[in-house]
Amino acid sequence: MKKTSTVGKSNRTAMVLLILGLSTIIFPLYMTVVIAFKQPSEMTNSISGILSLPKVWSLDNFREAMRVTDFWNSLKNSLLISVLTVGLSILIHSLMGYTLGRNKKSKFYNFVYLFIVSGMFVPFAILMMPLAKQTAEMGLANWFGVILLYVVFYMPMNVMLYSGYLTNIPLALEEAARVDGASTWRTYWAIIFPIMKPMHATVAVITALAVWNDVMTPLIIMAGSSENTLPLAQLNFQSQFGTNYNLAFASYLLSLIPILVFYVICQKQILNGVVNGAVK
Amino acid sequence: MSKHENERKRTFLLITIPILALFICFNTIPLIRGALYSFTNYRGFGSHDWVGLRNYIDLFSDARVGKSYLFTIKLALVTTIVVNVLSLIMALLLNSKIRAKGFFRGAYFLPNILGSLVVGYIFNYFFTYIVPALADMTGVTSLSSSILSSPSKAWIGVMIVCAWQAIAMNTIIYISGLQTVPEDVYEAGGLDGATGWKQFKHLTFPLIIPFFSINMVLCVKNFLMVFDQIIALTKGGPAQSTESISYLIYNNGMSGGQFGFQSANAVVFFIVIVVISVAQMKFSSSKEEQL
Numbered sequence: 001m002k003k004t005s006t007v008g009k010s011n012r013t014a015m016v017l018l019i020l021g022l023s024t025i026i027f028p029l030y031m032t033v034v035i036a037f038k039q040p041s042e043m044t045n046s047i048s049g050i051l052s053l054p055k056v057w058s059l060d061n062f063r064e065a066m067r068v069t070d071f072w073n074s075l076k077n078s079l080l081i082s083v084l085t086v087g088l089s090i091l092i093h094s095l096m097g098y099t100l101g102r103n104k105k106s107k108f109y110n111f112v113y114l115f116i117v118s119g120m121f122v123p124f125a126i127l128m129m130p131l132a133k134q135t136a137e138m139g140l141a142n143w144f145g146v147i148l149l150y151v152v153f154y155m156p157m158n159v160m161l162y163s164g165y166l167t168n169i170p171l172a173l174e175e176a177a178r179v180d181g182a183s184t185w186r187t188y189w190a191i192i193f194p195i196m197k198p199m200h201a202t203v204a205v206i207t208a209l210a211v212w213n214d215v216m217t218p219l220i221i222m223a224g225s226s227e228n229t230l231p232l233a234q235l236n237f238q239s240q241f242g243t244n245y246n247l248a249f250a251s252y253l254l255s256l257i258p259i260l261v262f263y264v265i266c267q268k269q270i271l272n273g274v275v276n277g278a279v280k
Numbered sequence: 281m282s283k284h285e286n287e288r289k290r291t292f293l294l295i296t297i298p299i300l301a302l303f304i305c306f307n308t309i310p311l312i313r314g315a316l317y318s319f320t321n322y323r324g325f326g327s328h329d330w331v332g333l334r335n336y337i338d339l340f341s342d343a344r345v346g347k348s349y350l351f352t353i354k355l356a357l358v359t360t361i362v363v364n365v366l367s368l369i370m371a372l373l374l375n376s377k378i379r380a381k382g383f384f385r386g387a388y389f390l391p392n393i394l395g396s397l398v399v400g401y402i403f404n405y406f407f408t409y410i411v412p413a414l415a416d417m418t419g420v421t422s423l424s425s426s427i428l429s430s431p432s433k434a435w436i437g438v439m440i441v442c443a444w445q446a447i448a449m450n451t452i453i454y455i456s457g458l459q460t461v462p463e464d465v466y467e468a469g470g471l472d473g474a475t476g477w478k479q480f481k482h483l484t485f486p487l488i489i490p491f492f493s494i495n496m497v498l499c500v501k502n503f504l505m506v507f508d509q510i511i512a513l514t515k516g517g518p519a520q521s522t523e524s525i526s527y528l529i530y531n532n533g534m535s536g537g538q539f540g541f542q543s544a545n546a547v548v549f550f551i552v553i554v555v556i557s558v559a560q561m562k563f564s565s566s567k568e569e570q571l
Contacts, residue, residue: 014376018384021370024444025390031410032402047413092299099295109292112300119307121554123505125526126546129324129533130310130317152306155299178284184291213395215508216526220534231395235511238401245405252398263393267386270393274449275456278494 032256036061036249043245061250068240069251074233075258081143081218081229082211085150089158089207090200092151097162098192102171113163119156128220135221142225146218150211157277158203164280165199166192202280205266205273212259230255318544323537335544345545348523351435355524356503359439363446363499364492370447371454372480385452392448396441400512403441404428407513431521434514438522441509446502450495457491458484493564500556525549 030051035043037054038061044050065071096116103109135145169192177187215231222228228236234255241248263270318335322328339345374385391399408426415423427433461484469475469483485492507526510516516523516531523531529549533542 011377011379014373014378018373018378021373022384022387025387028399028402028406028444031406035405045409045413047410047417050409050413092302095295096299099292103292109296112296116300116303119303121550121557122307122311123526123546123550123553125505125529126314126543126550127307127310128530129539129543129546130313131306132534134306134310134313148302149306152303155303155307184288209393213393213397215395215397215511216530220530231397234398234401248401249405252401255398256394259393259395263390271385271389271452274389274392275452278449278453278498279456279491 032249032253035246036253038246040244040246061246062254065247065251065254068247069233069237069254070228071233071251071254074228074230077143077227078212078230078258081147081150082208085147085154085211086204086208088147088151089154090203093155093158093203094162094193094196094200095188096155097159098166098188098196100159101163101166113159117156117160119152120160124153124216128216132220132223136224141221141223143218143222143227146221149217149221150207150214153217154207154210158207161203161277161280162196162199165196169195198276201269202273202276205270206277209259209270209274230258314543315547317540318547320540322540322543324534324539328540331540335541336548338541339544339548344520344523345528347520348525348528351522352504352506352524355435355439355442355506356500359442359446359503360496360499362439363443363450364495366443367447367450367454367495370451371458372484374451375455375458385455389448389452391445394445396445396508397512399445400441400509403437403444404513407437428514429518431519434518434522438506438509438513441513442503442506446499450499453491453495453498454488457488461487489564493560496564497557497560500560501553504553504556 034051034053037057039054039058042049042052042055100109100113100116131149132141135141135149138145140148173191173195174184174187177191178184182190213231214229215235218229218232219235222232234251237251238248241251319330319332320328321331321334370388374381374388378384407428412424412426415421428437465483465487466479469479505526506524507530510522510524510527514522516527525545526549529542529546532538533546536542
């Protein structure tokens with residue numbers, strides 16, 4: 001009896017703390033929404049002036065922000081880069097992970113594994129200047145070059161995840177197919193690739209989140225192409241917002257909406273994916 | 281059978297060669313080129329000469345570089361501690377028997393999916409306008425001007441924004457750690473009188489040390505490479521007080537005519553990252569063995 005009462009009490013404390021803590025997350029978002037809908041004339045220097053609800057819920061700021069930042073084009077670029085990077089990562093990294101995971105006894109493949117995985121320690125800071133030159137020389141200073149770079153940057157992490165996952169998949173599955181005369185290549189696509197589905201989900205989530213929000217790679221590679229991704233557009237058009245914070249916040253909110261929608265729909269997969277990626 | 285073995289070997293090789301070539305082309309080669317540039321006086325354009333170790337010698341006497349290392353390391357250390365303490369508390373709360381667990385976990389993870397550049401811009405406004413206005417209202421004069429415009433306080437703003445996003449990530453990693461602790465451990469501990477802080481210190485924490493290690497490695501590495509938050513909040517200012525290493529390399533290397541010099545800086549930075557990561561992994565694996 002005594003035990004249940006203490007449990008009940010700690011629940012309530014935890015509940016209260018959690019609800020209070022939630023304000024640290026809700027407040028910045030509330031502030032963003034309110035400012036995005038207001039007109040500059042409604043913004044006074046007092047707290048109540050900044051944080052009160054807008055008099056009219058007008059979409060004018062959003063229309064203007066879309067025009068100024070070339071929103072649809074940036075969104076298209078972001079989507080194109082994210083979707084293609086995720087697709088290519090799943091295909092290429094799983095193949096590489098499979099090859100390296102199935103050849104743990106070979107000195108050569110073990111070396112290749114260490115070689116690729118140690119790429120995780122290479123900070124982008126050391127690659128960015130040579131890569132800016134190299135992609136320009138190769139005619140890859142565009143969205144396609146950015147995708148190629150992402151496939152390389154996330155290879156260490158994803159290959160490690162795939163080859164680790166492969167240790168749980170018995171070799172007997174492939175041997176059965178081999179008896180039927182199927183080639184290694186066919187066996188991979190028919191049997192192994194579908195079995196690795198949970199790992200595909202993890203790889204898709206962590207790669208998509210990282211790519212969608214990345215600023216540095218497009219900033220350095222696409223600088224001369226006059227094309228933007230969604231985050232890059234916020235950076236490049238910062239000066240055009242000037243002191244019109246309402247316009248700026250409308251633009252910030254627009255750039256956050258796609259990922260928020262994605263999160264609301266796939267929350268479970270995202271949480272699982274992120275945990276799997278970090279813990280494995 | 282041996283025909284099949286050959287086919288298998290050939291397939292593996294045909295998979296490996298193009299992928300490895302891609303990796304070498306965009307990771308290994310630029311890494312080597314970066315290292316080579318660090319021995320030149322290249323400005324990013326025009327001609328250049330070999331200068332031997334000149335850049336490295338200059339690097340250690342350059343006040344601006346030294347300042348950026350101090351700032352970045354201070355930021356990484358303080359943020360890592362703040363983030364891990366708060367994440368552990370959050371994880372314990374979210375793992376206790378509460379209602380609407382799924383909702384709370386989902387809501388508290390939200391900051392992590394948002395782009396750090398835009399989050400930085402939003403907080404920039406918060407520190408510049410909201411906090412001073414609040415301070416005026418409540419009479420806290422020390423906060424009446426923006427902390428981002430104070431060379432001694434701006435790093436705190438950067439720290440808060442980094443922490444706001446990282447806590448979300450570290451919390452769910454700690455939660456998945458707490459879920460690996462079987463219920464009967466607590467029951468057995470409860471019989472021995474281990475409750476509250478004692479229970480946490482002697483029972484829970486030792487069991488989630490692997491997750492603690494993951495979080496430490498993640499935190500330190502990410503915060504040492506901090507870039508987006510700097511560009512959105514302070515652009516390295518005021519008075520270069522918040523110039524992170526990545527930001528300095530980007531700013532002076534890409535457009536400041538210091539391509540060669542900042543390449544040397546990047547090489548040193550790379551070595552620092554490797555040394556810290558390897559040391560952390562060694563340390564945490566020895567900790568885990570002790571248990």
